[in-house]
Amino acid sequence: MSVVVTAVFTPAADSRDRLVEALQEAIPAVHEEPGCLLYAIHDAEDGSIVMIEKWASDSDLAAHAEGPAVARLNTLIDGLIAEPVLVTTMAALPAGTTDQGAL
Numbered sequence: 829m830s831v832v833v834t835a836v837f838t839p840a841a842d843s844r845d846r847l848v849e850a851l852q853e854a855i856p857a858v859h860e861e862p863g864c865l866l867y868a869i870h871d872a873e874d875g876s877i878v879m880i881e882k883w884a885s886d887s888d889l890a891a892h893a894e895g896p897a898v899a900r901l902n903t904l905i906d907g908l909i910a911e912p913v914l915v916t917t918m919a920a921l922p923a924g925t926t927d928q929g930a931l
Contacts, residue, residue, distance in 0.1 A: 831889050835879040836914040843908040850904035857897040863888025
C-alpha cells in the first residue's frame, strides 16, 4: 500500500521566495528516486509551503528520508525556515470511488 506524507515548511521572515526556489531546485532529484509517485509543493493560506508526497511503499519512503536528495534539500533550506519542518506520514482509508477516495 502507498504512503502519503505532508511536510509543512514555515518560511523565515522575508525568506518565502528563496525557500520556494530552494524546494523547486531539490524536487527533480526526488522525482528520480525509486517509488516516488508524487512530490509537489503548494502555497498554503497560512503562509506555509506544504509538500504533498506519495510513495509506493514504506521502504521507498525510508530510503528517500536517508538519501542524498533529502540531505541536499536540508542544506538548501538551511536558514530559510522559521521552525522545524512538520512531517506527517499517513495511510489511506479508502472510501467512495477508486479514483476519488484515496490519494
